[in-house]
Amino acid sequence: MEREGRKVLAADPEWWRGAVIYQIYPRSFQDSNGDGVGDLAGITRRLDHVARLGADAIWISPFFTSPMKDFGYDVSDYCDVDPMFGTLVDFDALVARAHDLGLRVMIDLVLSHTSDQHPWFRESRKDRTNPKADWYVWADPKPDGTPPNNWLSIFGGSAWEWDSRREQYYLHNFLTSQPDLNFHHAPVQEALLDVARFWLKRGVDGFRLDTINFYVHDKYLRDNPPLPKELRNDSIAPGVNPYNHQLHLFDKNQPENLDFLRKFRAVLNPWNAAAVGEVGDAQRGLEIMAEYTSGGDKVQMCYPFEMLQPKRLTAALLEETFARMRAAAPDAWPCWSYSNHDTVRHITRWGLTAAAAKSYATLLACLRGSICLYQGEELGLPEAELSLEELRDPYGIQFWPEFKGRDGARTPMVWVTDNANGGFSDATPWLPVKPPHLPLSVAAQEGDAGSILSHYRAVLAFRRAHPVLRTGTMEDIAAQGDVVSFRRRGEEEIFCAVNLGDRLAEVRMPEGNWETVGTELGSQAATGGRVALGPWGVCLAKRA
Template structure:
């Protein structure tokens, strides 16, 4: 009989992920346990009670595998081991056991599209054109004039092709030159990646966040991407100052064969009850690809894009994006709507949100259909950290400075205690990135009172668990009115009206013709000027209303 080490409830509730709230941890910056200035697995273990008390259902760990750390773990050199910087495999096993004991599932990052250039696979592949792994990466001859085989661009700047003198060929890299792309047209590559996933499944992980999940397969004919023109602003996947955004990415990613592999991965994972997959998708049609990668129930469990992670995307933009998804969604589709992560400017700064706005965005994120993903520190309202060029660690930011400052500003250490060294993150004299001065007053120990943003998150998360309609229910977006985002969640014959004023000015919301408020739900909200039996809701700035309706 097969023994599964995943969360004990996965077999009885394989759809646990539907409506679950996921808390993203960036291990380098969460908690340092050995005073080297870098967060680690033992540090995360020590903070698991805090995460459980917060009220989330699962944690997502950004990569902690062996890596040269040129892209801070997203350049993997060994898929089946822990980098000594973060600890050992035994530490990870302990983390799994402790998390499961607290009722938390554990989701880990899987970086399948590329490896580090020091991975043994690539070292063998680049040696010559006839070795057993010669075709494991994307290699191509130069054009007759010596230039790269296509016009494809790297997200991190410049061509997506790097010349290699050993093979006298170019290899493809969507990111750093030290992150060569694997060749998914090779059956052996797919099998090797499935084996790597199985390694972690056998240890007991409950799911995978799939990095760049639509980047796996490239066009074998190596056709050039058509121009897109310089956009006025990016959708989050690349800043408008980055020429990557100036192409329509027709051939370098999102190929039909990519979905075929995702279906194969899903079939493989189905051998383990209750395993969840959430895919990161960056594409020109960000909503359409979310639908394509989840429809039918035979692909990913859920997906997210950068649609809500771009610059100044708020208010009406949020409503329109989610409405577009709900209109285009098909059977089997389930979204995840993060408002922040380790790749984009922090929410408070990106959307210029004060405490009142952050409370409303939190409530909104936890009420829309889907499985929300909360990035560490969002529950504290942390703003983007301001760093000097000399303090930068992110190669993306170093290359694109000063128009784009990279991702370090959202990756600085978590502040735990205002009056401790490095805000309680580490006892080291110097941390890998400095703790932002603006974060000390927002530390966890400074928000242990009932009126804090942290308490608001806790209240919303705990109340959400008591409302099955918010976990499993359908969603109907209501007609637009000013800066109001309103929708109805329905489940087992009950209907819940959710109204959010996404503006700093008061307004009045006219209820739909068939809506009559029966009672206000037990969910964090402010007092109303009009209530039960009224057709108009008078909303103050940034007000949330959650109510049962007929």
């Protein structure tokens, strides 16, 4: 389908299946105008790097008009670009360049809530009878004046904020300046679908849907039950946050959400566009992901938090994860990621050496599902250590020092080494570039066959060369100590074994004749039906 005269990639309704999606945090990718903040023109300038890496698509975090209380995840105009990032003309140029390079463009839609500066909310809060009075989640106080229920905000404290104009509380699952939209009100859903249509007409190929399971709330506003201490984990919110003390049965994950997702999919289909949803749930993330992506009538992909947790991904955890997913819905389609703009970078979170980072990258490329890579991951960037004075993230400031927030994963991309700002900007960056990042720059790793960057390029080339890794089945998943092994089957069959530990391990090959592949990734050959895997070693073999 031609989009207003601009180049469109070949129509393929299944392009997303097994795709490698590169996440760009626009504030920190490349500054083009010398104000210390990354922008759309900067992204366009650096797209060659993403294409050379071997990605199929980019996901751009929010660049819409915003007061930036949550750095773009508080939208005040869904259909325009914040001047900080450029203009709609700059966005059109970005899409055109991406398509020329064979990259599809996905943008981050934040539909569960808006900024309190959005015209919709400004009108809604005026009184209880205006045309948008029901566009947000409003509720009367209890007789004693306290909030209507016990729901908590992820950013700390009650999820309810008092508004003196209406003498009611409004719901905010995040900052008080991020009021939640009321998805039980049909005009809200239609307005949000129109937002998607606006960007599809502009040339985007899909969307990342922020907090997809938060869209719909329980219309009866029932209290969440307490969560026993032994069942709590900090995969969604830090351990010091009381949000972890509840089982979130009623403030999110509501069944009515499925109806909206079907409507959203119907908007996507004529454009061969795809969506990947963020499922934020500490107890049922995999099951919700399966529910939202199964059946072919909702979103194509979701990513749960199993690989974004503080706890390192082990062979046993991987086996358990795929078993749970298979039980929930065999046709569900995950989108796996180790790092993103909200989590501590996995190099630091899991304490990985360069050898371990390469092993995990190889594993990721061999898994059934699509992949999200976060900018700088391909360089092996660790989490940046920031002081309280350097923080910009309200989440980190709120819970400092037990939780240091998200800024350590959001510092600027490092392009060169011989520049204090890493080639990101000629001005002082909005977040500092820390000295440990500079030796890991793109320029420093270019031409080094042993670098993490070279390994990521080789891994993605290997995945592209073997379509079975993108679309084939994944069978016989087994964990033996630190080693996880499985087979990918389709037009060819590939056996994968990865040692996720620092000790020598031995693995028996499946019966049959196998040819070692992936030697450029350090794949180790089998002898006598067995393969000895060194620390962080891998074995990739193709059935002869």
